[in-house]
Amino acid sequence: MLTISLKIEFAGGLELLFSNQRSHRISIPSNPASTPNEPPKRADITYLIHWLKDNLLKERVELFIENGTVRPGILVLVNDTDWELEGEGSYELMDGDEIVFISTLHGG
Amino acid sequence: MLTISLKIEFAGGLELLFSNQRSHRISIPSNPASTPNEPPKRADITYLIHWLKDNLLKERVELFIENGTVRPGILVLVNDTDWELEGEGSYELMDGDEIVFISTLHGG
C-alpha cells in the first residue's frame, strides 16, 4: 500500500488531546478504500481527521470531532493556508503536506 | 535551454542596489556552460551571484561583489538556511528555491 508522509501540528491547547505533543510526523495510506465495494480514492483531510482520531488521539474525542468533521472551534491550516481556501475536508493530501490544527486562545 | 525559477529577496539595505525592490522572481538557465569548451554544469549560487550582477544589479557593483563572491558583509540564505550549511557558492540551485541576501542592520 502506498503511503504519504505528513507533518501534523496541534496548537492552542489541542496538543493536550494528543499526548501533549505539538509536532507529529505520520504516514497514512495515499489511496484508502472507504468500503470494500468502492474504488479507492486519494486521502483527503476528512480521512486524515478520522485517521488521527483512530491512531493519535488519546482522550476526549468530542473535543476534536463533531458531526464527522473537526469541532467548529478548531481551525485547520494546510501549508499555512486556511483550509477553507483549499476545499476544507475534500482537500487531497500530498506527500510532505503540513497540516496544523489550532484552537483559539483567550488569554491576555 | 532549460531554465529554473527562483525567488530572490534582498534585505537589510541591499534592496537599494536592486531598484529598491525586495522581492524578485527570476528564471535562469539550469545548466549554463561556463566556456564553450567545457561541458555545461548545474547552475550554482556562484553562477547566480554573477547572473544577478549582470541582469538585476542597478548600481555600485562593489557593494555586492568582492573577489568573485558576495561582499563579506552579506549573508546568503538558501531556503531559510545559512548558505554555509549548504555548500556556499557551490550549492546547486533547484527549481523553486528561495535565495535571500541580507546585510546586517545597525540601528536600535
Place this chain on the structure above:
Amino acid sequence: MLSLPEYKRYGRQMILHQFGLPAQLKLKSSSVLVVGAGGLGCPALQYLAAAGVGRIGIMDHDVVELSNLQRQILHTESRIGIPKADSAAQALKEINSSIDLDVHTTALSPSNALATLSPYDVILDCTDNAPTRYLLSDTAVALGKPLVSGAAQKYDGQLSTYNLNNTGPCYRCLFPKPPAHELVGTCEETGILGAVTGTIGNLQALEAIKIITGLHDGIPSLLIFSALASPPFRSIKLRSRRPTCPACFPSTSIPPIQQTDYVAFCGGLTPNWYANGL
C-alpha cells in the same frame, strides 16, 4: 498642522519611506480603543501613545494587583489598588502629554458595547476571555470597524485583525464555537510569560498603526507565535467572510447584540465576565 515639538518628537518615523507628514497627520486625527489594560493592552497602549495616535480610549474595570506586574508593564508598585485604566492613563501621560485619553473603568457588556466602540476608528481586543472576544467581534462587525485581536497564553500567542476593510473574516467566521474550556483555561490557571504578551501587544499596536496610516496590505492573516518553537512565528493566509456567519451576514432570526448572552454561549463557565488581565 503639526507643531514644532511634534515635528521633533515624531521626526524619526516621519522620515520613513511611505510615512512622512501625511501618515503622522492620520495618526494624530485617529482614535483607537484598547479594551483591556493588562498583559496585551499595556505594550499596545505604550506604542500607540508614543507614535502619536491622537485619541486613545483605555477600557478596563479591574484594579492593579501585585501579580499583574510580572507582565503588565504600565502599572507600578505604587499604583497597586487603583483602576488599571487610570494607572495606564497616568503612564501614557508621562510619555506623551499631547494626546487625548479617555478612561473607561466600566466593564464592556452587551448593553454598552455599541455605544462604547462607536466613537473610535480602530478597536484592539486585549481581553482575556471568550465571551468578551465574541462580543467585541460582533460589535466591531456591526459598526464596520477593524478589530485588532491579540491573545496569549502560556508560551503562545495569536494575532489577527478581524473585519479588515469590512471584507475580512470576523472572530466568528473563523471560530463559530468557542473552544472547549477543558483545553483553554485562563492565564490564572495556565500561566503566561510576560514577554509573550509583550510581543503580541506590541504587534497589535503595529497592526493598528499600519491600518491607520494606510501601510497595511489589506490581506487578512493570522500570526501564530510560540516562544519555545522553532521557528517561533507562523503566518496563515485567511479566508474572507464565511457566508454562513451570523455576525457578518445577519438574518432577522439572530438576536441583536444587546440580547445575546455571551457568557452562556461560551459555556457559562468563565469565572470573570470581563478581562481582568490575570
Place this chain on the structure above:
Amino acid sequence: MLSLPEYKRYGRQMILHQFGLPAQLKLKSSSVLVVGAGGLGCPALQYLAAAGVGRIGIMDHDVVELSNLQRQILHTESRIGIPKADSAAQALKEINSSIDLDVHTTALSPSNALATLSPYDVILDCTDNAPTRYLLSDTAVALGKPLVSGAAQKYDGQLSTYNLNNTGPCYRCLFPKPPAHELVGTCEETGILGAVTGTIGNLQALEAIKIITGLHDGIPSLLIFSALASPPFRSIKLRSRRPTCPACFPSTSIPPIQQTDYVAFCGGLTPNWYANGL
C-alpha cells in the same frame, strides 16, 4: 528561597509548564547587562525587570531627548535631559523595586569592555552602530558569554544570539566585514518605527529569559522581521562558528580587543562612537 510577595508577583509564570520555582530562582540569581537604553533597550529592560532577573546592568552614556520618546518607552517628558541609564533605572524601580540595578553612564570602549561585561551572565546588544556591535561581540566571545543581539532600522528588525553555548557563531562569523555605509545609515538618517524596535527588544528579553531558565533549544538562529512584509517573520538556521573567525579562533597575530580600532574597522564614518539611541 522566594519571599511570599515574590511568589505572588511571579505566580503567573511560575505555574508554567517547564518553569516553576527552579526557573524563577535561576532568574533571581542571574545578571544581565543591557547595552543601550534606547529603542531596543527600553522594552528589553522592561520585561527583564518584570520577570525578576535579579541584577540588571543598564549602560548608556546619552541623555533623554524629545525625539527619543516616539519609541524609547521607558523615558518620559519630565526626564528629558537626564542620562538615559538613570531614566531607565528610575522606570524599572517603579515596576520592580526588589531587583538590583547597576547604572553605567559611561560609553563602552575597547578599554573598559572586558571589565564592564565580565560580571554579567548574559549581554544584550541594544546599540545602534557597527563599531560597538563588533566590540560587544568580540568581548562576549572572549568572556564566553551569550550575546543577545537586536537591531532595527526603518520597518525592519533582526535578532540573533551570538556565541550561544560557546559554540554558536559570533557577529564576526556571520559578518566578517561591516556593511557598507551607503546601504545602512543610522536611525537618525533612515528613520525607525517604534513598534519595530519594541518587537525586537521584547524578543531580546524573551531570548535572555529562555537562556537563563534553560528553556532555549540551543540552536543558533537568526530572526528577520519586516513590518510591511508578508509573512513578517522569517527564521534562519545558522552555521556554527566559522573556522577562520579571528574572534572565535584567535591567533597571536590578532591584536587584543583593547588595541583594536573598531571605528576605523567600520570605515571610520560613524558620527557617534557609541549608541545614542537616535
